Amino acid sequence: MDGSAEAPAAGTVLNALATGHGAAFAIDRYTRADVEVGGGGPVTGAVAGEPDADTRLVERCVELACEAYGDGVTGGHVETDSEVSMAAGLKSSSAAANATVLATLDALGVADDVPREDAALLGVRAARDVGVTVTGAYDDASASMLGGLTVTDNDRDVLLARDDPDWDVLVWTPDEKAFSADADAERCARIAPLAEHVEELTFAGRYGLAMTINGFAFCGALDFPITPLVEAMPAVDGVSLSGTGPSYVAVGEADNLEDLQDTWETKPGTTFRTTTQHDGARTR
Numbered sequence: 001m002d003g004s005a006e007a008p009a010a011g012t013v014l015n016a017l018a019t020g021h022g023a024a025f026a027i028d029r030y031t032r033a034d035v036e037v038g039g040g041g042p043v044t045g046a047v048a049g050e051p052d053a054d055t056r057l058v059e060r061c062v063e064l065a066c067e068a069y070g071d072g073v074t075g076g077h078v079e080t081d082s083e084v085s086m087a088a089g090l091k092s093s094s095a096a097a098n099a100t101v102l103a104t105l106d107a108l109g110v111a112d113d114v115p116r117e118d119a120a121l122l123g124v125r126a127a128r129d130v131g132v133t134v135t136g137a138y139d140d141a142s143a144s145m146l147g148g149l150t151v152t153d154n155d156r157d158v159l160l161a162r163d164d165p166d167w168d169v170l171v172w173t174p175d176e177k178a179f180s181a182d183a184d185a186e187r188c189a190r191i192a193p194l195a196e197h198v199e200e201l202t203f204a205g206r207y208g209l210a211m212t213i214n215g216f217a218f219c220g221a222l223d224f225p226i227t228p229l230v231e232a233m234p235a236v237d238g239v240s241l242s243g244t245g246p247s248y249v250a251v252g253e254a255d256n257l258e259d260l261q262d263t264w265e266t267k268p269g270t271t272f273r274t275t276t277q278h279d280g281a282r283t284r
């Protein structure tokens with residue numbers, strides 16, 4: 001039994017490491033998963049082009065989806081192929097988990113019967129089980145699974161709000177990796193009053209200002225440079241460190257993002273333009 005699905009990456013409005021509440025928006029870059037289920041034995045996994053990648057997350061996603069909806073089916077294999085750099089702050093883990101859960105549900109013939117929020121929560125559970133997350137990251141998982149912008153309480157795994165902004169987006173990903181599980185959560189907790197303010201601005205629909213304050217606050221807490229933020233202001237609508245870094249995301253007018261792209265492109269790493277994504281994860 002085979003299944004296939006893809007899920008988008010996402011950028012950050014509010015990092016959940018300070019208060020447990022987070023907000024993220026899906027972008028038009030994808031991770032794809034092909035899953036075979038059955039045959040018994042352990043679930044195995046592989047990542048295209050990355051023979052040494054950690055495949056525990058996606059293997060656990062197949063196991064959990066089979067346990068929940070497989071009617072006794074065990075074993076399988078999952079292969080992912082991603083346009084999203086791993087551990088870059090662009091929610092590669094959520095995209096991989098969502099694509100894998102949905103591909104498994106597709107293989108089991110139940111992809112259209114399982115509510116998308118429930119499917120995302122299976123991926124969150126898998127991420128907690130294998131230790132690739134601090135809060136569970138339901139903010140990132142819900143944005144990737146549902147599309148658009150979501151606000152969540154990751155302590156209770158509750159979706160607080162969803163919106164569908166239509167943005168041009170610029171991303172700069174430096175060459176280094178920053179695994180979320182290694183982030184200094186204690187330092188993030190110190191800036192909770194700022195995160196609460198970012199959340200209020202988010203609920204007021206002032207997403208650009210919210211993400212910019214998030215950017216300055218979390219660059220401070222996680223020790224990333226603020227220069228990319230200052231370079232982006234005041235021309236863009238919003239700019240932030242994405243997740244626990246090292247990527248930065250900016251949203252705004254296309255012309256202004258083009259000018260900023262010229263500046264960010266002089267830095268080492270990868271710079272690309274994209275847009276918000278509205279439909280979330282889908283079978284293929």
Ligand SMILES: Nc1ncnc2c1ncn2[C@@H]1O[C@H](COP(=O)(O)OP(=O)(O)O)[C@@H](O)[C@H]1O
Pocket residue numbers: 031047053054055056057058080081082085086087088089090091092093094096132133178179180181243244
């Ligand atoms: N394409 C993929 N296939 C399998 N696992 C993946 C994939 N992308 C990410 N992961 C998992 O997610 C982890 C990175 O998660 P994390 O540090 O939270 O980074 P990000 O900010 O990109 O989500 C990887 O170590 C791996 O376990």
Ligand SMILES: O=C(O)C1=C[C@@H](OP(=O)(O)O)[C@@H](O)[C@H](O)C1
Pocket residue numbers: 012014015016017022023088089090091092093132133134135136137139140179180181242243244245
């Ligand atoms: O592991 C976590 O709990 C989180 C990781 C961060 O994202 P990245 O995985 O993109 O760094 C952060 O933005 C999110 O709100 C919560």
